[in-house]
Amino acid sequence: xxxxxxVACGNPLRGDDAAGWRxxxxxEARLPAAENEVVTCRQLTPELAERMSRAETVLFVDASAxxxxxxxxxxxxxxxxxxxATLTHHLEPAALLGLTRLLYGRAPRRAFALxxxxxxxxxxxxxxxxxxxxxxxxxxxxxxxxxxxxxxSRAVRI
Amino acid sequence: MGKKIxxxxxxxxxxxxxxxxxxxxxxxxxxxxxxxxxxxxFETFCAGRPFYEMPNLMARICGICxxxxxxxxxxxCDALLAIRVxxxxxxxxxxxxxxxxxxxxxxxxxxxxxxxxxxxxDADPAERNILGVAGAHPELARSGIRLRQFGQxxxxxxxxxxxxxxxxxxxxxxxxxxxxxxxRMLAMIPEALGTAQSTLVWFKQNLEKYREEIRxxxxxxxxxxxxxxxxxQAEYYDGxxxxxxxxxxIVADQLDPARYAEFxxxxxxxxxFLKFPYYKPLGYPGGxxxxxxxxxxxxxxxxxxxxxxxxxxxxxEIERGAVLSSFHYHYAxxxxxxxxxxxxxxxxxxxxxxxxxxxxxxxxxxxxxVGVAEAPRGTLLHHYKVNEQGLITWANLVIATxxxxxxxxxxxxQVARQYVRGEKLTEGMLNRVEAVxxxxxxxxxxxxxxxxxxxxxxxxxxxxxxxxxEVRRD
Numbered sequence: 001x002x003x004x005x006x007v008a009c010g011n012p013l014r015g016d017d018a019a020g021w022r023x024x025x026x027x028e029a030r031l032p033a034a035e036n037e038v039v040t041c042r043q044l045t046p047e048l049a050e051r052m053s054r055a056e057t058v059l060f061v062d063a064s065a066x067x068x069x070x071x072x073x074x075x076x077x078x079x080x081x082x083x084x085a086t087l088t089h090h091l092e093p094a095a096l097l098g099l100t101r102l103l104y105g106r107a108p109r110r111a112f113a114l115x116x117x118x119x120x121x122x123x124x125x126x127x128x129x130x131x132x133x134x135x136x137x138x139x140x141x142x143x144x145x146x147x148x149x150x151x152x153s154r155a156v157r158i
Numbered sequence: 159m160g161k162k163i164x165x166x167x168x169x170x171x172x173x174x175x176x177x178x179x180x181x182x183x184x185x186x187x188x189x190x191x192x193x194x195x196x197x198x199x200f201e202t203f204c205a206g207r208p209f210y211e212m213p214n215l216m217a218r219i220c221g222i223c224x225x226x227x228x229x230x231x232x233x234x235c236d237a238l239l240a241i242r243v244x245x246x247x248x249x250x251x252x253x254x255x256x257x258x259x260x261x262x263x264x265x266x267x268x269x270x271x272x273x274x275x276x277x278x279x280d281a282d283p284a285e286r287n288i289l290g291v292a293g294a295h296p297e298l299a300r301s302g303i304r305l306r307q308f309g310q311x312x313x314x315x316x317x318x319x320x321x322x323x324x325x326x327x328x329x330x331x332x333x334x335x336x337x338x339x340x341x342r343m344l345a346m347i348p349e350a351l352g353t354a355q356s357t358l359v360w361f362k363q364n365l366e367k368y369r370e371e372i373r374x375x376x377x378x379x380x381x382x383x384x385x386x387x388x389x390x391q392a393e394y395y396d397g398x399x400x401x402x403x404x405x406x407x408i409v410a411d412q413l414d415p416a417r418y419a420e421f422x423x424x425x426x427x428x429x430x431f432l433k434f435p436y437y438k439p440l441g442y443p444g445g446x447x448x449x450x451x452x453x454x455x456x457x458x459x460x461x462x463x464x465x466x467x468x469x470x471x472x473x474x475e476i477e478r479g480a481v482l483s484s485f486h487y488h489y490a491x492x493x494x495x496x497x498x499x500x501x502x503x504x505x506x507x508x509x510x511x512x513x514x515x516x517x518x519x520x521x522x523x524x525x526x527x528v529g530v531a532e533a534p535r536g537t538l539l540h541h542y543k544v545n546e547q548g549l550i551t552w553a554n555l556v557i558a559t560x561x562x563x564x565x566x567x568x569x570x571x572q573v574a575r576q577y578v579r580g581e582k583l584t585e586g587m588l589n590r591v592e593a594v595x596x597x598x599x600x601x602x603x604x605x606x607x608x609x610x611x612x613x614x615x616x617x618x619x620x621x622x623x624x625x626x627x628e629v630r631r632d
Contacts, residue, residue: 042221046269046288047303047310080289095289102292103300 003153004036004146005055005108009062011042016118016131019063019138023116026139031146044091046099053104057149059142060093060113063131067117070130072138074145077111110149114142175600177591178429179574187578190571192563192595194432204553209238209522209544214324216540216555222265222601225258225313226533226558228326229395230540233529235328237416238544240523246513247330249505252395253343254316254326255531256498259394260350261309262534263451263491263498266599267357268302271488274593275368280586298360301353305495308350312502315339330517340506347503351465354496358469361492368485374576375594376484376569379404381437381447382456383561385532388412390459392497394532401437401447402457405479409437415530418539418556434563435556446564449536450598451490456480463504466497484569487597522548533558535599559600569594 006027008020024040031038039051044060052058060077067073079101080094091099093113101107116138119128127135164178180189200219207215216231217224229251236243243251273286276295285293292299316335317325325332365372381404385397390411399413401421413421425434425442436445447453455461461470470493473481481490505511522544529540536558543552573594577587 046299047307050300050303050307091288099289099292102289103296103303 002035002037002055004031004057004059004149005052006031006036006038006059006061006142007044007048007052008038008040009042009044009060013123013125015120015122015124015126016063016069016116016128017121018125019116019118019127019131019135020061022127022135023061023138023142026135027142030139030143035150036146044093044096046091046096048096049100049103052096052100052108053106055108056153057110057112058097058108059145060111061138061142062113062115063118063121064115065118065121067115069117069119069128070134071117072114072134072141074112074114074141077113079107079111112145114138114145175595177570177595179570179578179591181578185579187571187574190567190574191429192432192567192570193430201553201555204542204550207550209235209527209542209548209550210328212540212542212550213326213328217324220601223258223262223533223535223538225254225317226531226538227540227555228324229255229531230529230533230538232326232328233531234527234540234542235529237527237529238522238524238542238548239328239520241329241518241520243330244513244515244518246334246510247516247518248395249508249511250316250331250335250516251326253502253505254313255395256502257309257312257316259309259498259532259534260495261306261313262599263495264302264305264309266534266596267488267491268299268305270599271593271596272298272302274589274596275364275488278586279371279589279593280584283585283589286589298357301357305350305353305357308346308499311346312343315343327517329519332517334514334516335511337512340512343502344506347499347506350499351496351503354492354499355465358492358496361489362472365489371590371593372483372485374573375590375597376565376572377482378568378572379482380565380568381409381440381445382453382480383437383447383449384454384457384537385415385530386411386458391462392454392458392460394454394498394501399530399537400457402480404482406456407479410439415537415539416528418528418530418541422556424556424560430563432563433560435561436564443564446568447561448484448565449558449561450487450534451494452481452484452487453536454532455490455493461493461497463497463500465500466493469493469496484565484594484597487599491599522546535559535601536561557601559598562598562600566595566598566600569598 008024010017010020012018012021021040024038027038077093079097097107097111116131116134119130162178162180176193178191179187182188212235213228213231217228220227269288272291277286277290381401383399383401385393386400387393387397399415400411401409403409421438422435423438425436427434436442437447455470455473461467473493526543531538538558539556541554542550545551570591574591577590
């Protein structure tokens with residue numbers, strides 16, 4: 001079982017929406033692959049539920065269109081019991097957690113979302129200056145988060 | 159006094175659309191219009207681009223069926239080069255296309271349609287979604303996820319990524335298949351086959367429950383169009399076009415897709431951006447035809463793989479001639495999933511599939527090229543013209559959903575006449591109007607999906623423009 005599953009979501013062709021992908025690329029080189037897994041996606045789709053059912057902790061990483069540009073926040077996510085009535089094939093993190101539990105009888109014990117406030121979501125492959133400057137802070141938070149979860153996990157096993 | 163009912167937007171389809179129903183004084187629906195409200199305009203964007211960029215550009219016009227556009231575009235470029243694609247590359251392209259059929263059909267059936275089928279057309283919309291399905295029928299929901307993963311993983315193994323793979327190039331594919339990837343694909347097949355078979359068993363056991371929907375969901379005579387081999391077998395990558403009628407008789411056969419303009423005309427209506435292709439000899443709108451899973455199983459004389467063949471025989475026994483109810487698109491999708499998995503297995507079992515000769519090279523030899531493939535939703539045509547420098551001067555894309563446009567409009571009218579009555583609107587009534595569209599699994603906007611929630615608003619508007627009734631779900 002993976003200790004931490006990091007799900008980086010966004011569109012790499014829509015400016016700051018690529019923040020999650022840029023972070024995922026940096027994390028792949030910095031996190032122990034045997035214990036953690038980093039996946040990138042454009043949308044949160046039901047297929048992710050199976051992967052999530054095999055993780056102790058899940059961390060969603062995404063850009064926020066409403067938060068202040070360049071801000072970084074880490075928030076807990078609670079599983080939802082219902083999804084938007086009109087959803088098609090993508091889900092919100094809370095609904096995906098709920099789906100994981102319904103389908104596989106278990107879901108990650110902890111779920112968090114790291115959000116980076118975006119400035120521009122227009123067609124572009126570059127991040128805006130505020131988001132680019134926020135990446136080190138976001139990476140630092142994630143690494144500290146993973147280290148803490150790993151320590152907790154080891155303590156539980158001892 | 160007649161009234162106008164508007165369903166805006168239509169939900170659980172790929173893209174955005176609106177439905178307008180016009181009633182008479184007695185509340186009986188007289189007209190139905192399916193509006194596609196987004197302008198595509200991709201043909202115009204292509205002008206001036208080098209032809210060899212087209213496969214990658216075209217793969218990006220749709221986030222749902224990028225593989226289909228990639229293949230049709232590459233085939234149009236093959237025609238511009240007048241090149242013979244190495245046989246192994248053809249087979250590898252076939253696998254990619256079949257994997258796309260599996261993942262797309264799984265999405266359509268399990269994610270978009272199954273909430274209606276499993277939970278009922280009258281179920282609370284808050285429950286009638288993939289979470290509701292997961293709660294009530296977790297095994298079926300897991301099957302959908304596994305089948306979609308099967309298709310996506312094969313696309314990723316071949317193309318390097320699940321969405322917008324760029325591995326297909328004019329003249330073949332960019333790299334051969336490795337033995338390791340072949341083994342990984344083969345290892346996935348037994349589970350996928352079992353899942354496809356068990357889902358078919360479940361669906362057939364439950365068909366009786368949908369008797370009313372089968373009777374009224376776009377159930378009318380029409381032509382059917384799709385690709386077949388020279389022997390009349392179902393074909394997804396190559397072949398010639400065949401048109402059959404409602405009795406199952408062949409109307410035209412072995413038509414060269416490159417000459418589509420001789421027998422297909424595209425009409426335009428003022429209420430929608432989606433064109434209305436029709437079979438020219440029968441005129442407009444008499445030349446209405448359907449494409450996609452239902453059409454492919456109707457026009458074929460055989461499936462060509464053992465398990466799917468048995469299912470196809472049973473399917474064709476539903477009616478004496480062609481199977482006419484569009485509700486059976488769902489059934490046909492499940493058979494095609496089975497057929498696609500069997501076909502992938504057959505291709506991979508050939509040792510030649512590992513041959514390194516997967517690409518031929520040539521300079522520009524033709525000023526015009528047409529590429530065709532059976533996309534999950536039906537026949538897809540890409541037609542390009544280039545100048546001497548190889549720059550695109552004109553392009554035309556005939557999309558599967560467009561082929562079905564006339565039939566979708568007619569289907570809405572049929573189901574609305576059956577279920578929409580008077581001034582009182584109910585969720586189940588309106589959902590059936592939407593559900594008939596979902597049977598076709600239309601992909602309307604090709605990658606222009608809007609972010610966020612898609613609320614459904616239905617309005618009853620009188621001839622004076624005043625709002626008479628409104629139903630909304632957020």
